[in-house]
Amino acid sequence: xxxxxxxLDAEWFAxxxxxxxxxxxxxxxxxGAARLSVPGARSSDSAANLIVVACPGGAEALLEVDGxxxxxxxxxxxxxxxxxxxxxxxxxxxxxxxxxDGALAALLDPAGLDLRPAPxxxx
Amino acid sequence: xxxxxxxxxxxxAIPAAAVDEIVPATGVRRLPGMAxxxxxxxxxxxxxxxxxxxxxxxxxxxxxxxxVVVLAxxxxxxxxxxxxxxxxxxxxxxAAELTDAPLPLQGALRCAxxxxxxxDLEKLRRRLRALPAGRxxxxxxxxxPDSGSR
Numbered sequence: 001x002x003x004x005x006x007x008l009d010a011e012w013f014a015x016x017x018x019x020x021x022x023x024x025x026x027x028x029x030x031x032g033a034a035r036l037s038v039p040g041a042r043s044s045d046s047a048a049n050l051i052v053v054a055c056p057g058g059a060e061a062l063l064e065v066d067g068x069x070x071x072x073x074x075x076x077x078x079x080x081x082x083x084x085x086x087x088x089x090x091x092x093x094x095x096x097x098x099x100x101d102g103a104l105a106a107l108l109d110p111a112g113l114d115l116r117p118a119p120x121x122x123x
Numbered sequence: 124x125x126x127x128x129x130x131x132x133x134x135x136a137i138p139a140a141a142v143d144e145i146v147p148a149t150g151v152r153r154l155p156g157m158a159x160x161x162x163x164x165x166x167x168x169x170x171x172x173x174x175x176x177x178x179x180x181x182x183x184x185x186x187x188x189x190x191v192v193v194l195a196x197x198x199x200x201x202x203x204x205x206x207x208x209x210x211x212x213x214x215x216x217x218a219a220e221l222t223d224a225p226l227p228l229q230g231a232l233r234c235a236x237x238x239x240x241x242x243d244l245e246k247l248r249r250r251l252r253a254l255p256a257g258r259x260x261x262x263x264x265x266x267x268p269d270s271g272s273r
Contacts, residue, residue, distance in 0.1 A: 011152070040155035083173035083198045085251040088158040097152070097164060097171055104152040104166060112156070 001076050005069040005105065006051065009041050012105035013065075014072075014098075019110050021052040021060055023068055034061035034118040038108065039093055056111045063113070074098055079107055124211055125232060126192060127239050128204035131183045136210070136232050136239035143168065143193040145207050151191070162203045167193055174201040175251065181225035194244065200251070210234045 002017035029050050036053055047064035055061050079096040087094070093112035097104045124139035144167075151163040151174050160180040165172050172193060178185035191201040213234030227246030232239045 038155045040157070080171045082154065082164055082171055083200070085175075085198070086154065086158060086161050086164060086173045087156055093156040094154045097154070099166055103150070104164065106152070106154055 001074055001079070002071055003074050003107065004051070005072045005100065006049075006065040007067040007069075008038060008065050010066070011041075012100050012103055013038070014074075014100075014105050014107050015051070015053065015110065016107070017071055019054050021054055023070075024050040024052065024062070026050060026064070029062055032118050034059065035116045036061045036063040036110075036113045037116070038063075039112070039114050053110055053113070055113075055115060061115055072100075074100075124209060125213070125234075125239070126207060127210055127237075128192065128202075128207045130177055130181055130205065130226070134237065134239045135204075135226075135228075135242045137192075137242050137244060139209060141195055141244055143195045146191050146193060146201075148174075148189050148191050148203055151203075165191070165201070167191075167199070167201070170199055172199045172201045174203050176203045177226065178203070178205075180250075183225070198248075200248070210237070210239070213239075 003014040004017050004020040005012065005014045007013070026047055026049060036055075046066055049065050049068050050062040051065055051068070052060050053063050079098045081096055082094060092109055094106045095109040096107045098107065099105075125136040126139050126142045126145070127134060127136045129135070146167065151165045153163040157163065160176055162174040162176040162179070165174060172191075174191055176185055185203075186205055189203050189205050190207050192204055192207055194200045194202065211234070213232045216231040216233050216238070227243040227250065229241045229243040229246075232241055
């Protein structure tokens with residue numbers, strides 16, 4: 001499967017390629033665009049890029065990340081499920097993990113990310 | 124043979140037959156949205172292991188120097204503990220005075236000058252299954268809590 005790999009708060013994360021529409025420089029986005037954040041992850045002071053994420057329902061929102069590796073190919077069976085007791089909440093943020101560069105990368109489910117909608121346009 | 128470890132002032136023991144291995148607590152990956160008593164996940168034996176922080180589960184203060192006791196059986200589970208060791212065995216003792224202990228205990232074991240409380244692994248697993256019951260998956264799909272994956 002094709003995954004979009006990036007770093008956030010010194011950890012590896014990934015999204016399925018179909019959930020990523022593009023990458024923008026940090027200052028290259030509309031400041032009024034909807035934003036995403038990873039629940040429980042510390043926000044980064046050094047975010048270098050914004051990933052344009054396709055959210056459920058077709059809308060797009062931006063996720064700040066520290067560094068982008070880009071598209072990588074990962075075997076389907078390399079992504080393993082996480083034991084159910086690890087997550088107590090209904091909104092599942094991590095749909096699996098896989099080994100990457102000597103560490104574990106977390107595959108994110110866009111539906112589990114926190115969405116801060118775009119502010120209404122000023123009249 | 125028993126594997127022993129500490130939880131603050133409490134000395135605990137589990138049968139060595141219930142343990143696959145003891146590994147350093149390096150490579151434990153924290154994940155967003157984890158249950159409070161979960162330390163993270165790690166790769167072990169070709170699979171993903173959920174790591175439970177016994178100190179957090181018991182409401183005590185965790186220390187820095189700990190190791191992961193990997194339990195045999197499913198779901199794959201590791202216990203983050205202090206000072207793991209092994210003792211050859213000992214004499215069974217009752218431990219009625221710890222009925223309100225923060226972890227499920229099942230009697231005690233005396234070995235030489237030391238006394239260890241037996242950690243009841245079955246009850247511990249049941250407690251873990253009960254923590255997120257019915258809320259862990261979207262769309263009301265509870266699934267099998269022992270399945271080890273979503």
